[in-house]
Amino acid sequence: MTITAIPRRTLRGWKSHRRWVMPLAGLAVIVFFVAPYVVMLLDALRPSGEVLATPPTFFPKTWTADAFVQVVSDPAFQNWLKTSLIVALSATAIVIVVAIPAAYFTARFRFRGRVLFLGLVVVTQMFAPTSLVVGIYREFYDLGLINTYTALILTDAAFNIAFALWILQGFFAAIPKDIEGAAALDGCGRVGTMFRIMLPLTLPGVVTAVTFTFIAAWNEYVVALTLIQDDALKPLTVGISSYVTAYQQNWAQLFAASLIAIVPVVILFALIEKHLVGGLTAGAIK
């Protein structure tokens, strides 16, 4: 009844084809986005020398997991992994602790300076660490924090507050005010209302903010490249590049290490895939 405008024959044709055309198109999309990383996996599963064979082959001639074993047992890699974990987890924790109250408060209350604060947040969003990297370097140099986790944690936290705040604020703003009114009648203070009433309702937003921050910190490159010169303190993103330099070309190790860095993040993302869409909606599209 709703389809008057579309000629009947085309529609019937599309309907019967749709069942297999759409999944096939889906398969093409999967191949497009995953193929490069399959190349990565297949290169990690052959001896490093074979990666640089001419002409290259798609499948390894010799299958081996040596690169994975070497990487995992490499103390340098263990240090980089440790740095990445410490930095990303700490930065995420800071962002959440700092952004939730700020997002709740700005979503709910009018106060002098509110517009100024929100303006500050928007401007932060436009300042990437990359363009400020010389200033960041000077600051931490003056503070004696070059070659420390602290410098990385603070930078990753500060530059991700804006996005987290933005997402969370959308969620807080979407909760009907009556709910808080009821909570207040029941004797809940502001802090209690936020923790006991608002936070559970905004959990998808919190999950999205946590994931975005963690991944941004986990994948950060330019600040770590600049602030960390001590090899043992480098995070994965910077450290693993040393597998392939002008002097040694251990592509298999580089890719094995890369996969170890990527897989947890892909799983994390896949787990929250549903929230990812919802989380972006509330924060971004209003």
Added chain:
Amino acid sequence: MVGGRLRRRSRDSGTASIAEALLWLGPALILIIGVVLYPAITLVATSFGRYSITGLRSGDAGVSNYVGFLTSPDLPRVVGNTGVWVVAVVVLTIATSLALAQFLSKSFFGRRFVRWAVIVPWAAALVISSQLFRLIYDYYHGILNQLLLALHVIRKPIDWLGDPHFTMISMVLVGVFVSIPFTAYLFVAGLNGIPADVYEAARIDGGRPWQIYRQITLPLLRPAILIGVVLNMIYVFNSFPIIWILNGSNPGFGNDTMITYMYKLAFRSAQHDVGLSAAAGVFNVIVILIAVAVYLRFVNWRESSDA
């Protein structure tokens, strides 16, 4: 007790004092001021200083860093590269993501796997994907030439990253590849926000699919598209690893954008000129602020945010 609660209730209706606001916003403010604004101010201060090769301040430079930067013979090339890089990546990303989002918002067998697959380039660190494409593009050892030769698309291998005709195109394609996932997800979120009955009504009115897309979907998707364009402009302009790594083996500044050019001035060039690099950094921040402002002006932000 009761009085206290009542007073609290009345304040809950919307306004709060600055003191209370500072309590809730303080930690966020301290971090933003300390680690975002302060470096920005330091950057400006640095740009007016003269620095030794080891990074020690040796005196005031006045505006000479800016003069040096703006009159540098490499600048026109670098600015041109930046324009091509940002415009090409953003336009291609937005167009592809619109189509992909439309596809991902339909329901079909295996959609969940498609959505997971799209996440992969997003989840992988840019520096990792860049290293990967460095090898895929490689003249001798790269699988891309091998594939295109086998498919008879090309007759002889192409030096994707070394041949000046191809370097920028190769980098742009990687830029688009890694920017699509976030943008597509943003648009899927936007599409989900459009009520189904709007489409229903359009179909009853006899709209053809393309008409419905042009006249219903795109206008309702406008806020999402605006945000997608603005965020991508900022991300792509500030993007560092792709150019840093794919262009890593080329000498000079032939394929550099303003961001990698600035970085090289401070940390990689022979001069290690921190002051000059800081001037470039200030210039970059101003350029992106203006670009976003001009774009928002151009698309008439207010009108659309009311819509």
